[in-house]
Amino acid sequence: MKDGFFRTVYQVTACIPVGKVATYGQIAFLAGRPKAARFVGLALAVAPRELELPAHRVINRRGELAPPEIFDGRQRQLLENEGVGFLSDGRINLKEYLWDSQFP
DNA sequence: GGTTTGACCCGTT
DNA sequence: CAACGGGCCAAAC
Numbered sequence: 001m002k003d004g005f006f007r008t009v010y011q012v013t014a015c016i017p018v019g020k021v022a023t024y025g026q027i028a029f030l031a032g033r034p035k036a037a038r039f040v041g042l043a044l045a046v047a048p049r050e051l052e053l054p055a056h057r058v059i060n061r062r063g064e065l066a067p068p069e070i071f072d073g074r075q076r077q078l079l080e081n082e083g084v085g086f087l088s089d090g091r092i093n094l095k096e097y098l099w100d101s102q103f104p
Numbered sequence: 105g106g107t108t109t110g111a112c113c114c115g116t117t
Numbered sequence: 118c119a120a121c122g123g124g125c126c127a128a129a130c
Contacts, residue, residue, distance in 0.1 A: 005126055025113050028125085034113090036125040041111030046128075058111080066111045 005033055006043040013044065016057045019083040020099040021092055023061050030101055041066065057082075057099075063091035 008031040016022050025037040033039075044055040056078045059065055065075045076086065084097050 023113090024111075028113085033125065035123090037112045037114090038110075038124085039112085039126045042109090042127080043111095045111060055111085060111080061113060070111060 005031060005036060005039065006046070008032065009040055009043040010047055010051055010053060013047075013053045013055060013058060014051070015101075016054050016099050018054075019097070021057045021059050021079065021084060021094070021097050022099040022101070023059060023094070025061060026099070026101065027058060045070070059092060063087070063094045065092075 009027055012027050012030045013022070023037075024040040025034070027040045028034055028037040031040070040058070044053060044058060047053050047055065056065075056071055056075045065071075065079075068075070071078070076090075079092070080086065084092060087093055
């Protein structure tokens, strides 16, 4: 299917369950472009707010959050509010909270 | 219509 | 263990 890659990213992102997080590379993989992890975050950056995407559940491979300006410094609070725990380093324990997206 | 610029990931050296 | 480069899509000027 040849549709916009960004639009697919929005659909995948919308499927992230509460209390879990997904990495850019993971979403890129699910969107069919494993090497396009760069543009996942950018896609979310330009995503319309009407979609109400849980972009705060999308983090990098290290378990670190996006720059504070993106979510006005509330990303960590949002995730903690959803039950996501943080390590003492300020990172997320991906072993526990990474979204295990498995294909049907 | 070419150039620039972004919330990154992985394999090698 | 750290550093480096290649790969990727879309929108704005």
